[in-house]
Amino acid sequence: xxxxxxxxxxxxxxxxxxxxSGSQAVLEAFIAEGVHTVFGYPGGAIMPIYDALYDYNxxxxxxxxxxxxxxxxxxxxxARTSGKVGAVFxxxxxxxxxxxxxxxDAMIDSTPVVCVTGQVFAHLLGTDAFxxxxxxxxxxxxxxxxxxxxxxxxIPHILAKAFYIARTGRPGPVLIDITKNAQIQKFDYxxxxxxxxxxxYRPKPIVRKQYIEDAAKxxxxxxxxxxxxxxxxxxxxxEKEFKAFIEKGGFPAAWTVLGLSAIPTDHPLNVGxxxxxxxxxxxxxxxxCDVLIAIGMRxxxxxxxxxxxxxxxxxxxxxxxDPAEIDKNVKTAVPVWGDCKETxxxxxxxxxxxxxxxxxxxxxxxxxxxxxxxxxxxxxPKTDVMTMGEVIKVLNELTNGDAIIVTDVGQHQxxxxxxxxxxxxxxxxxxxxxxxxxxxxxxAIGAKLGAPERTTVEIVGxxxxxxxxxxxxxxxxxxxxxxxxxxxxxxxxxxxxxxQLFNDKRYSFVDIQSPDFVQVAKGYGIAGQSVKDRKDLxxxxxxxxxxxxxxxxxxxxxxxxxVFPMVPQGCSVSExxxx
Amino acid sequence: xxxxxxxxxxxxxxxGIGGKLDFTITVYTENQVGLLxxxxxxxxxxxxxxxxxxxxxxxxxxxxxxxxxISETEEVVKKLCRQxxxxxxxxxxxxxxxxxxIWQEMALYKVPTDIIAEKVKVERLLHxxxxxxxxxxxxxxxxxxxxxxxxxxxxxxxxxxxxxIEFVRSARVAIIKASNGFHEKLKEFEQxxxxxxxxxxxxxxxxxxxxxx
Numbered sequence: 001x002x003x004x005x006x007x008x009x010x011x012x013x014x015x016x017x018x019x020x021s022g023s024q025a026v027l028e029a030f031i032a033e034g035v036h037t038v039f040g041y042p043g044g045a046i047m048p049i050y051d052a053l054y055d056y057n058x059x060x061x062x063x064x065x066x067x068x069x070x071x072x073x074x075x076x077x078x079a080r081t082s083g084k085v086g087a088v089f090x091x092x093x094x095x096x097x098x099x100x101x102x103x104x105d106a107m108i109d110s111t112p113v114v115c116v117t118g119q120v121f122a123h124l125l126g127t128d129a130f131x132x133x134x135x136x137x138x139x140x141x142x143x144x145x146x147x148x149x150x151x152x153x154x155i156p157h158i159l160a161k162a163f164y165i166a167r168t169g170r171p172g173p174v175l176i177d178i179t180k181n182a183q184i185q186k187f188d189y190x191x192x193x194x195x196x197x198x199x200x201y202r203p204k205p206i207v208r209k210q211y212i213e214d215a216a217k218x219x220x221x222x223x224x225x226x227x228x229x230x231x232x233x234x235x236x237x238x239e240k241e242f243k244a245f246i247e248k249g250g251f252p253a254a255w256t257v258l259g260l261s262a263i264p265t266d267h268p269l270n271v272g273x274x275x276x277x278x279x280x281x282x283x284x285x286x287x288x289c290d291v292l293i294a295i296g297m298r299x300x301x302x303x304x305x306x307x308x309x310x311x312x313x314x315x316x317x318x319x320x321x322d323p324a325e326i327d328k329n330v331k332t333a334v335p336v337w338g339d340c341k342e343t344x345x346x347x348x349x350x351x352x353x354x355x356x357x358x359x360x361x362x363x364x365x366x367x368x369x370x371x372x373x374x375x376x377x378x379x380x381p382k383t384d385v386m387t388m389g390e391v392i393k394v395l396n397e398l399t400n401g402d403a404i405i406v407t408d409v410g411q412h413q414x415x416x417x418x419x420x421x422x423x424x425x426x427x428x429x430x431x432x433x434x435x436x437x438x439x440x441x442x443x444a445i446g447a448k449l450g451a452p453e454r455t456t457v458e459i460v461g462x463x464x465x466x467x468x469x470x471x472x473x474x475x476x477x478x479x480x481x482x483x484x485x486x487x488x489x490x491x492x493x494x495x496x497x498x499x500q501l502f503n504d505k506r507y508s509f510v511d512i513q514s515p516d517f518v519q520v521a522k523g524y525g526i527a528g529q530s531v532k533d534r535k536d537l538x539x540x541x542x543x544x545x546x547x548x549x550x551x552x553x554x555x556x557x558x559x560x561x562x563v564f565p566m567v568p569q570g571c572s573v574s575e576x577x578x579x
Numbered sequence: 580x581x582x583x584x585x586x587x588x589x590x591x592x593x594x595g596i597g598g599k600l601d602f603t604i605t606v607y608t609e610n611q612v613g614l615l616x617x618x619x620x621x622x623x624x625x626x627x628x629x630x631x632x633x634x635x636x637x638x639x640x641x642x643x644x645x646x647x648x649i650s651e652t653e654e655v656v657k658k659l660c661r662q663x664x665x666x667x668x669x670x671x672x673x674x675x676x677x678x679x680x681i682w683q684e685m686a687l688y689k690v691p692t693d694i695i696a697e698k699v700k701v702e703r704l705l706h707x708x709x710x711x712x713x714x715x716x717x718x719x720x721x722x723x724x725x726x727x728x729x730x731x732x733x734x735x736x737x738x739x740x741x742x743x744i745e746f747v748r749s750a751r752v753a754i755i756k757a758s759n760g761f762h763e764k765l766k767e768f769e770q771x772x773x774x775x776x777x778x779x780x781x782x783x784x785x786x787x788x789x790x791x792x
Contacts, residue, residue, distance in 0.1 A: 148613075
């Protein structure tokens, strides 16, 4: 035990090497990197690490989940609300394969997560040993970097490299597979040094001044400039710089699902959501602007619709930290490759202070029409059954836009993103690129632990909730104060909507039966209730928010309601349907 | 990759089939286990066939060099190179058409020794193609040629009627005509401060005469 005390007090290089095990080195690395919460599930191949963890109770909090997928989604939620790197422990074989969905999700949504998986003894590799799996090759396409450690001496610098890669440049998931012998092996530990440079890895460039000057010139000459932004603004911690940029230039700004909350929803220049279920104005006017300024977004196909009919009339300026994204989907006139926290202020300096009132008003006209045809009835329905939109509306009134909203995937996700109110950044946690059902519940656990002082509300559908329902156990064990709203339409809503619109209402296997969610929650010691009448909604939501501790509120909503507007697949953004 | 196809046409035609050209992608990487897979899946994920693959140590110590030949449009190849460079252990990826490189492929031919001893025609054939004997044994002789695909194709066809036992073709190795070697570039990578990097883009390429190196 003495050696542990020495190491815990000294963060960097120590004069006399101490003999520690590989497992202890792993934990020392995590602590040195500022990790204080790990989500994990033990198993045979990772037992030495868990044994070492037993002595680190005061330095490292470990949350025991109910499924490794829950661990990685929780780490994602944690990373998104805290801005730190998420951390996961899992065992070999099935433990590691259960992480794959979460790794793919983190990869496509650029979330920094470091996963440490146990692995069989090095001499058993390739022998089909018990719980042995080729995790490096299985996770190669879904990690930014991965590495297998077979010797304990590698652990400090490999983990340093892992954290550096996960959080720099365009963030992403990293997996380190550590064989059991390396975990047990003792070696002379000389302290931990953070990684600051990898010769083959260039997280961000020195910005080329020419890009900025050319972009500024285009912007200053523009009559109808349109800014579209995504998660890059949040990952780059450039919310302030972004706000200053759009305010100086007077640009209408629209967001992707992952860019939501980078600026407050009620900011005068915030004109709404892009994409398949985005707002009317931003979609239609993309094909009328003359300069399209894309910041920290990657022109995902849900945002662009048909690429051959997307913003063809505009000159595109693309600000992104990943050079592979520039010109990937949309041809740019000016590529501004760099960290937007640096490039935005440079650009702001060179652009003229302007207002584009007439152009901005065009967006307002479309909003008016959208309110008339879609929004009003969604938020103020006259029907007997409730709509998803009105639940969000009442929630906004009660949280005042200060809560973190975590969503699962489906119709409820689109409705929540469209209508939820946000006042501050890092408040919208959702699975964008991969659209993983079941993401919501574990992510909400991580999100709450990543920002404990804020209210965290999870909005989920009856389908998605059942995918990771086991994580109610994690909420129960650690008393995580997550508020869960299940918008129950008794269908796999999004697929049902497509079957209605495109498959002649052939509802093939979308009518899903659910248990009594309130009873299930009760079994987990979680309070809750179910409402189906409008008159009970507000008081139920208030009770949920006021309740000290986790709460599950099931709201029965319209069975065959559809989410509109919609840009059908294969259509141009101009062909957006309002009904 | 059948032998009977007239490969010459596809390789040399400037417009290729559907705008597709032979491109040679040169990648400098760290010598890391598992990196081969990471690079290979970038191609297989897009259902692009790797026609030729060579991996060997480069002129810089500790740095490996991949030479990959595919047949695709320039647009696709540019994007592929950017995706390859995204890999942490990849230093740089270059793409070049056939006229921008000097390349060779090697081939080994196993021929029955009595054929060469008896038929003068065969001996002459081998001389004409610049084949040199690597190994001479009682039953067989192994010859080697180095050159372009069409040359080796020609020799195979010529030898077949005389009883070619076996042949094997190597991958392409190529040197980019306009390159200065990798040592200088490597020094840039070793510096902790990033240097001015350029994004390949038509807009910028019109402004300066810029090579990717």
